[in-house]
Amino acid sequence: MKIIADNSMPLVQELFSPYGDITMLPGREICSEDVRFADVLLVRSITQVNENLLKNSKIRFVGSATIGSDHVDEFYLQEQGIDFSNAPGCNSNAVIQYVISVLCSLRSHWMDQTVGIIGCGNIGGKLYRILDDIGVKCHCYDPFLDTKKNKHLVSFEEAIKSDILSIHVPLTIDGPFPTHHLFNDQVFLRLKKDILLINSSRGAVIDNKSLINFLSTSSSQVSLDVWENEPNISLPLLELVDICSPHIAGYSYDGKIKGTEMIFEAFCSKYGIDYPGAPPQNKFFQLTPTSINAAVTATFDIKKIDHQMRDVLLKKTGDISAEFDALRKNYPKRYEFSRYHLTKNTENSLVQNLRKIGFKIT
Numbered sequence: 001m002k003i004i005a006d007n008s009m010p011l012v013q014e015l016f017s018p019y020g021d022i023t024m025l026p027g028r029e030i031c032s033e034d035v036r037f038a039d040v041l042l043v044r045s046i047t048q049v050n051e052n053l054l055k056n057s058k059i060r061f062v063g064s065a066t067i068g069s070d071h072v073d074e075f076y077l078q079e080q081g082i083d084f085s086n087a088p089g090c091n092s093n094a095v096i097q098y099v100i101s102v103l104c105s106l107r108s109h110w111m112d113q114t115v116g117i118i119g120c121g122n123i124g125g126k127l128y129r130i131l132d133d134i135g136v137k138c139h140c141y142d143p144f145l146d147t148k149k150n151k152h153l154v155s156f157e158e159a160i161k162s163d164i165l166s167i168h169v170p171l172t173i174d175g176p177f178p179t180h181h182l183f184n185d186q187v188f189l190r191l192k193k194d195i196l197l198i199n200s201s202r203g204a205v206i207d208n209k210s211l212i213n214f215l216s217t218s219s220s221q222v223s224l225d226v227w228e229n230e231p232n233i234s235l236p237l238l239e240l241v242d243i244c245s246p247h248i249a250g251y252s253y254d255g256k257i258k259g260t261e262m263i264f265e266a267f268c269s270k271y272g273i274d275y276p277g278a279p280p281q282n283k284f285f286q287l288t289p290t291s292i293n294a295a296v297t298a299t300f301d302i303k304k305i306d307h308q309m310r311d312v313l314l315k316k317t318g319d320i321s322a323e324f325d326a327l328r329k330n331y332p333k334r335y336e337f338s339r340y341h342l343t344k345n346t347e348n349s350l351v352q353n354l355r356k357i358g359f360k361i362t
Helices: 012-019 074-079 092-106 122-133 208-216 235-240 253-270 292-299 302-313 321-329 348-357
Strands: 002-006 021-025 040-043 061-064 083-085 115-118 138-141 164-167 196-199 221-224 285-287 340-342
Touching: 002 012, 012 021, 012 040, 012 253, 040 253, 061 253, 074 083, 083 253, 092 122, 092 196, 092 221, 092 253, 092 292, 092 302, 115 122, 122 138, 122 348, 208 235, 235 302, 285 292, 292 340, 292 348, 302 321, 340 348
Parallel strands: 002 021, 002 040, 040 061, 061 083, 115 138, 115 164, 164 196, 196 221, 285 340
Antiparallel strands: none
16 A cells, blocks of 8 residues: 655654555645555645546545645545545644633733634634633634524624634635635724734635735734735735744644544544554643743743744745745644643642643643
């Protein structure tokens, strides 16, 4: 069996090598010639999996170690009898760590403000439960959920009146509630002028030209992890946002491991292999924080990522695709909250809220 895999995926060799010959390639560079004689394709979100890539190939299984699947033409795969599996929820903890890190960096008193959550699926729903559990008031919008069963849901209009907005939706063009350019000129006019807007979903959910206009006329704050036209993003927009990052919100090492494990389990199911389980992860860290903000920043300081991205990209002119991809590919290993154990010296008043966010207690 021949297996082609994105070279940013951890544990591929450890898990898949007993069952086939593996070739690891940069995800954005995987082409039809690479997969022509392959049986299995393992990707992340930067690889477009469609007829152009798979036509005349032998591929029988596609695994995407990602929570979303808008980079995969699932209809084409179904037509061709190609099995597909992705990894819903694999990076939810990582994205939540990113969102809370942004809150700690830009709003020191964020726990006293109202947070609007647009999209309450795997990530948005978990973010709501965590924030609600620590006493943060939330307004959530998701048109696909039943408001009778989910009392925390409000209308889109009510949600966007929040002090802080965090976006967690897939990118859709069609259907009853398309999200492409969901945030446009008309919506920006209705936001609070001092709002904090965080997007870690898909870049084109926000009309980036409209966002530039909004930022030029308001005192709002914006944190963007995803951008229209990635990887050749808008440098004028980059200069205006308060925090920038190269599509790494879900890029924790733990999230990557979980994504690989989830598609490996689906691979085993397809090929009748007894799932052997994943190797244990035994690396942990001790922490004695003095505040929630200090604890979060100790695990993930988003401002360091912001400074590095500006330093690299704002020195360039023209196409910056290669530099953006390099920042993403070389992003340092990040561990989630669960890898950090609070020592006995941590103040009792902090322990419970930090535990609810995801930290462990020694």
